[in-house]
Amino acid sequence: MIIELLYPDTAMMFGDRGNADYLKACLPEAEFVRTSYTDEPYFVKHKPDLIYMGSMSEKTQKKVIECLMPYKEILRQRIEENVPVLFTNNASEVLFDYIEEEDGTKIPALGLYHLHVKQDLMHRYNCLVKGTYNGMTIVGYRTTFTFAYGDLESHPFVKVVKGTGMNKQSPIEGIHDHNLFATYLLGPFLLLNPDFVQYFLREVLGIKDAKPAYEETIREAYRRRLEEFNDSHTDFYQ
Amino acid sequence: MNTKKTVRFYLALWIAKLSVVAIRLLGRPATNLPGRLAMRICPDFFAVVEKPSYVLGVTGTNGKTTTCNLIEDVLRDQGIGFADNHEGGNIDTGILSALIKNTKLSGKKKKDLAVFEFDERSTVKSFPYIEPDVLLVTNLFRDSYKRNAHVDFIYSVLDKTIPSRTKLILNGEDLISSNLKEGNARVLFGIDTEKHAETPFPNRINDLTDCPVCGTKLEYVYRRYNHLGEAYCPKCGFGTKPFDYAVKKIDYVKNRIAVRHGKEETELKLLGTNLTDVYNTIAAFAALREYGIAAEKIASSFEKLKITETRYKEIKNGEYSSKGILAKGMNPVAISQVLNFIRSEKGNKEIVFMFEDLEVRAESCENVSWIYDVDFEFVNDESLKHVLVVGSRCYDVKARLLMAGIPEKIIDVCPKDADALQHVRYEGIDHWYVLFDITSTKIGWKLEEEIAKRMGGNNA
Numbered sequence: 001m002i003i004e005l006l007y008p009d010t011a012m013m014f015g016d017r018g019n020a021d022y023l024k025a026c027l028p029e030a031e032f033v034r035t036s037y038t039d040e041p042y043f044v045k046h047k048p049d050l051i052y053m054g055s056m057s058e059k060t061q062k063k064v065i066e067c068l069m070p071y072k073e074i075l076r077q078r079i080e081e082n083v084p085v086l087f088t089n090n091a092s093e094v095l096f097d098y099i100e101e102e103d104g105t106k107i108p109a110l111g112l113y114h115l116h117v118k119q120d121l122m123h124r125y126n127c128l129v130k131g132t133y134n135g136m137t138i139v140g141y142r143t144t145f146t147f148a149y150g151d152l153e154s155h156p157f158v159k160v161v162k163g164t165g166m167n168k169q170s171p172i173e174g175i176h177d178h179n180l181f182a183t184y185l186l187g188p189f190l191l192l193n194p195d196f197v198q199y200f201l202r203e204v205l206g207i208k209d210a211k212p213a214y215e216e217t218i219r220e221a222y223r224r225r226l227e228e229f230n231d232s233h234t235d236f237y238q
Numbered sequence: 239m240n241t242k243k244t245v246r247f248y249l250a251l252w253i254a255k256l257s258v259v260a261i262r263l264l265g266r267p268a269t270n271l272p273g274r275l276a277m278r279i280c281p282d283f284f285a286v287v288e289k290p291s292y293v294l295g296v297t298g299t300n301g302k303t304t305t306c307n308l309i310e311d312v313l314r315d316q317g318i319g320f321a322d323n324h325e326g327g328n329i330d331t332g333i334l335s336a337l338i339k340n341t342k343l344s345g346k347k348k349k350d351l352a353v354f355e356f357d358e359r360s361t362v363k364s365f366p367y368i369e370p371d372v373l374l375v376t377n378l379f380r381d382s383y384k385r386n387a388h389v390d391f392i393y394s395v396l397d398k399t400i401p402s403r404t405k406l407i408l409n410g411e412d413l414i415s416s417n418l419k420e421g422n423a424r425v426l427f428g429i430d431t432e433k434h435a436e437t438p439f440p441n442r443i444n445d446l447t448d449c450p451v452c453g454t455k456l457e458y459v460y461r462r463y464n465h466l467g468e469a470y471c472p473k474c475g476f477g478t479k480p481f482d483y484a485v486k487k488i489d490y491v492k493n494r495i496a497v498r499h500g501k502e503e504t505e506l507k508l509l510g511t512n513l514t515d516v517y518n519t520i521a522a523f524a525a526l527r528e529y530g531i532a533a534e535k536i537a538s539s540f541e542k543l544k545i546t547e548t549r550y551k552e553i554k555n556g557e558y559s560s561k562g563i564l565a566k567g568m569n570p571v572a573i574s575q576v577l578n579f580i581r582s583e584k585g586n587k588e589i590v591f592m593f594e595d596l597e598v599r600a601e602s603c604e605n606v607s608w609i610y611d612v613d614f615e616f617v618n619d620e621s622l623k624h625v626l627v628v629g630s631r632c633y634d635v636k637a638r639l640l641m642a643g644i645p646e647k648i649i650d651v652c653p654k655d656a657d658a659l660q661h662v663r664y665e666g667i668d669h670w671y672v673l674f675d676i677t678s679t680k681i682g683w684k685l686e687e688e689i690a691k692r693m694g695g696n697n698a
Contacts, residue, residue, distance in 0.1 A: 009447045014383045015607030017442060021641055037453070057390040063453070121391065122362070126384045128603055141605035143384050186383075186607045191637060214640045221633035224653075228603040228630070235602040238384065 001030040001205075004042045006053040006091075007064055008034050014143065016054025016088050018188035023052065025213035026201060037067050043078050044071050049205060051078070055089035055186070058099075058119065058145070065094050065109050072110040079112070084204050085180040088189050090144060092175065092182035093117050097150065113175055115150035115166075128236040129163035129185055130229045131173055136195040137161075138173075139222070139229055140185025157183055162229065163236050179204050192225065194218045240282045243345050250280035251287075251345060254338045270326045273334030284330070284367040287337045288347040290321055293368060294529055295404075297356040297396070298376030298415065300572050301518050302328070305376055306355045308509070308522035308543070313353065315539035316531060320351040328355040330363035337368075351529075358392050359385065361399040373400060374407040374525045376517070378415040379464060379571040380443060383608060389414055389445045407524050409517065410481045411466045413446050413456075427524045429516060430484035430498075433460045433468065436513055437578050443570065443611050451476045462513065463578070464571055483524040488516055497523055497533075504533040507540040510550075512579050551683070553690035557585075560670045560693055562686035567593040567675035570611035576673060577616040585668035586623045590658065590685065594629035596677040606631045614642035624663045628652045655681050659688050664695070 096115040147167035157174030174183035201210035254272040326335030410426030449471035461467035470477030487496035549564040632651035674682025
């Protein structure tokens with residue numbers, strides 16, 4: 001099994017390195033390929049078993065878009081070939097049409113999904129999110145300078161039950177297309193959602209009988225968190 | 239911007255000052271309420287209120303308060319009066335509250351020198367109205383993801399807000415903060431000795447891997463921790479510059495450091511036992527020298543200073559010790575530094591983690607993603623005999639500890655703070671470390687004291 005980590009030195013902020021480490025814990029036999037700015041991505045000539053990219057700064061987003069732009073059609077092809085892809089937090093935004101900065105400048109992104117974001121760097125938006133996907137309750141935290149707009153309906157991931165979706169009016173969180181999962185949720189996302197991890201390992205990566213690592217501990221953490229998320233006194237908008 | 243004192247200004251001033259009296263009579267802790275009130279009544283207040291002639295500002299991610307305290311202790315010892323913002327806090331309304339306190343009913347300022355700690359993000363609201371003459375930036379690291387996002391963001395905020403006339407005192411070993419405001423006058427401080435890594439292996443996070451000028455991978459000559467150290471770009475020549483204030487020698491046994499500045503060499507008492515304390519000391523020294531206090535006067539004042547026990551306290555009983563350490567929650571770099579300190583100590587250890595933010599717990603559910611940027615791996619060795627994780631997020635932290643390779647059999651969890659003491663182990667342990675957040679200092683200190691009563695086989 002080969003897992004490609006895109007730009008891990010700069011695109012694993014906000015604890016997202018935990019997602020990569022957790023994948024290692026769940027898949028101890030997997031080989032991890034680290035792609036840096038000067039590398040041709042592994043997915044260009046190969047079909048990795050999973051491509052992962054995490055949170056980054058706004059400056060890094062521009063660099064990543066520049067690095068991936070020559071390969072955007074290959075990335076699109078890989079997605080259509082059902083290569084599993086997991087992008088967390090604002091890694092998702094590099095897949096959109098453009099990123100609009102505060103002064104109105106539009107930074108073209110890869111254009112794989114007809115969405116765009118507007119940045120507001122003076123206002124950081126934080127909230128808890130609870131939603132559903134495929135019968136599972138998904139939980140996580142959102143912390144962004146942006147909201148996404150555009151074609152949110154074509155490839156929805158999580159249906160938001162409480163909290164904020166792609167924007168303040170949207171009940172949709174994230175993108176799910178073939179085996180691509182792009183979500184704004186932090187936690188890290190995988191560690192917070194043991195049911196999703198089990199589904200991801202078994203159904204998406206095709207590893208039968210796979211179990212989440214440290215299952216007892218993360219399920220108890222999940223149970224307690226869900227209890228708090230279900231409590232009507234819990235402030236979702238901190 | 240109106241800077242004329244109007245009737246509205248005086249009304250705002252008097253009501254704000256009255257609020258200070260009211261707060262004191264109620265026995266409540268001082269807050270930024272006076273500043274908030276004043277701005278409500280008179281939106282121009284910040285622009286109008288008289289500012290001290292000399293403002294020495296301190297900002298940065300870690301070490302602001304400790305460095306401010308050192309500066310103030312020396313000024314006090316030297317008989318130099320100053321205004322400070324400890325009571326009101328370091329955001330804009332806290333600075334304003336300090337200015338109100340420094341203003342007479344007549345509207346005239348009292349003290350002509352201010353030592354103000356500025357919250358980095360809040361400089362957007364403070365610096366348009368109060369321009370520091372000198373600004374010390376201790377360092378820039380990752381901090382609260384919810385508020386400060388990431389280092390790039392805070393760097394860009396400061397780079398935009400710092401006034402052009404402000405002289406900067408910057409950490410020369412921090413290639414992020416030391417490049418702020420290229421055009422401003424500056425001096426650099428740094429540690430020009432013991433050039434090696436402080437950590438057993440590189441930290442999980444390094445916010446400067448590539449040259450900020452040309453994007454080429456930087457080459458590190460040495461990396462103390464995270465991105466602090468000496469580095470150069472092999473392509474464009476960007477890199478560490480010589481220090482104006484350099485620590486040439488550190489003696490942790492005698493608690494002394496030797497500082498070179500120009501042709502001067504000064505020996506200073508070191509208050510503390512680790513590298514962070516050295517940085518705080520040299521930073522404070524540089525700020526005081528830039529203000530104009532002679533080196534020998536600074537040194538003589540330092541001799542009289544003692545380590546304050548607000549952030550670190552040790553209780554010893556023979557060969558045993560119990561240590562309470564304020565470990566800022568949501569600040570992975572600060573906590574990693576504490577863990578590195580614990581790693582370096584000899585003897586069998588127990589660590590109690592109780593760094594949950596109690597204020598968030600009361601209303602919401604804390605986002606603990608930051609724990610995946612903390613170097614828990616540093617304490618994974620044979621000397622660690624027991625770990626107790628306390629609080630609502632104890633299972634999340636346990637998962638992280640398991641991922642750091644810490645054996646499950648030595649990890650216990652305790653969701654309720656009140657039950658923590660009964661889960662502490664004593665057999666086979668020499669040193670206990672209680673790490674707590676700024677919101678849990680009371681229970682943290684209490685636990686440390688209770689452990690101290692029981693350590694070494696004593697009955698409480």
